[in-house]
Amino acid sequence: MNHNTKDTHNLFSQYLSEQNLRMTTQRELILKTFCKQKKHVTAEQLYEVLKKVDPTIGHATVYRTMKLLTEAGIARELNFGEGSVRYEPDTSKEHHDHLVCVKCGENIEFLDEEIENLQKRVVTKYGYELVDHSLNLYGICPKCQKS
Amino acid sequence: MNHNTKDTHNLFSQYLSEQNLRMTTQRELILKTFCKQKKHVTAEQLYEVLKKVDPTIGHATVYRTMKLLTEAGIARELNFGEGSVRYEPDTSKEHHDHLVCVKCGENIEFLDEEIENLQKRVVTKYGYELVDHSLNLYGICPKCQKS
DNA sequence: TTGATATTGATAATGAGTTTCATTCGCTGT
DNA sequence: ACAGCGAATGAAACTCATTATCAATATCAA
Ligand SMILES: [Mn+2]
Ligand SMILES: [Mn+2]
Ligand SMILES: [Zn+2]
Ligand SMILES: [Zn+2]
Numbered sequence: 001m002n003h004n005t006k007d008t009h010n011l012f013s014q015y016l017s018e019q020n021l022r023m024t025t026q027r028e029l030i031l032k033t034f035c036k037q038k039k040h041v042t043a044e045q046l047y048e049v050l051k052k053v054d055p056t057i058g059h060a061t062v063y064r065t066m067k068l069l070t071e072a073g074i075a076r077e078l079n080f081g082e083g084s085v086r087y088e089p090d091t092s093k094e095h096h097d098h099l100v101c102v103k104c105g106e107n108i109e110f111l112d113e114e115i116e117n118l119q120k121r122v123v124t125k126y127g128y129e130l131v132d133h134s135l136n137l138y139g140i141c142p143k144c145q146k147s
Numbered sequence: 148m149n150h151n152t153k154d155t156h157n158l159f160s161q162y163l164s165e166q167n168l169r170m171t172t173q174r175e176l177i178l179k180t181f182c183k184q185k186k187h188v189t190a191e192q193l194y195e196v197l198k199k200v201d202p203t204i205g206h207a208t209v210y211r212t213m214k215l216l217t218e219a220g221i222a223r224e225l226n227f228g229e230g231s232v233r234y235e236p237d238t239s240k241e242h243h244d245h246l247v248c249v250k251c252g253e254n255i256e257f258l259d260e261e262i263e264n265l266q267k268r269v270v271t272k273y274g275y276e277l278v279d280h281s282l283n284l285y286g287i288c289p290k291c292q293k294s
Numbered sequence: 295t296t297g298a299t300a301t302t303g304a305t306a307a308t309g310a311g312t313t314t315c316a317t318t319c320g321c322t323g324t
Numbered sequence: 325a326c327a328g329c330g331a332a333t334g335a336a337a338c339t340c341a342t343t344a345t346c347a348a349t350a351t352c353a354a
Contacts, residue, residue, distance in 0.1 A: 058334035081226045118262045126255050128286035135282045139275035169351050205303035
């Protein structure tokens with residue numbers, strides 16, 4: 001289940017005060033707008049959406065805030081090798097990996113417990129301590145296979 | 148086993164002629180130098196090495212040639228989210244994934260057949276046609292755990 | 295050897311993301 | 325409500341990786 005807006009707002013407030021940072025109207029707006037997005041967005045895309053609500057909002061503020069949301073565990077960075085980072089809500093309850101169509105960009109979220117476990121096995125085999133992982137599968141979606 | 152220099156040179160020559168492109172002294176030098184590298188290099192790092200051999204070589208030529216080598220199936224692009232792309236020899240005989248230390252950057256190459264197979268299962272489950280994949284595990288190496 | 299055309303290197307341009315800095319805002323204590 | 329201080333903001337300049345432009349040069353089939 002997803003965090004609702006109030007959940008993430010509380011989470012963010014708490015994170016900010018822990019770090020002696022402040023909740024601002026811009027940060028509230030960015031959080032709210034980010035949580036509404038249905039797709040994985042880049043900071044630039046989110047900035048475009050935000051400008052319609054608050055035309056005075058700054059470019060840098062969006063980047064800065066997405067970084068904060070990531071540190072707070074509310075957003076997660078995705079790198080599909082496109083040249084820019086995408087963000088998705090990160091509720092830590094629902095980790096998943098991605099299957100991306102290289103033609104149209106459509107992407108499916110999946111979670112394979114077996115793969116997750118095997119990853120841990122690899123990491124411990126080499127004496128490493130697992131911090132994170134990134135698994136992206138690239139393919140051609142059924143729709144694009146027909147054209 | 149690795150391609151040797153002559154192998155890759157032939158592969159590259161063939162690819163170039165198929166595309167109506169030309170083998171040049173710069174391309175030969177870049178290929179040779181790239182194949183000698185022991186670690187995954189960025190285009191910039193390779194450029195630094197190349198300048199010592201041929202100080203007149205151009206920055207853009209290195210980038211252009213690494214792109215060609217990738218298309219020819221001789222190099223493979225790696226993205227560890229560092230901001231720049233790294234390259235490794237791609238012999239297709241020896242695919243592997245990476246386990247990277249987030250502290251010191253040391254990285255281990257591994258191949259887990261079970262994971263590879265499970266990936267295929269995921270892809271076919273959703274009706275996709277697998278094109279590529281990228282699996283990076285990030286952790287802390289034994290050495291860095293002690294400090 | 296020649297000519298068509300691909301390639302090169304210098305340089306400018308791009309695009310994502312970050313830094314700087316003067317101004318404004320948020321919060322805590324009064 | 326008010327003051328004061330440090331945090332946050334937006335504009336603009338900047339960085340860094342990579343790509344585009346273009347005049348000069350090199351390759352190779354004929
Ligand atoms: Mn996702
Ligand atoms: Mn490797
Ligand atoms: Zn598609
Ligand atoms: Zn390490």
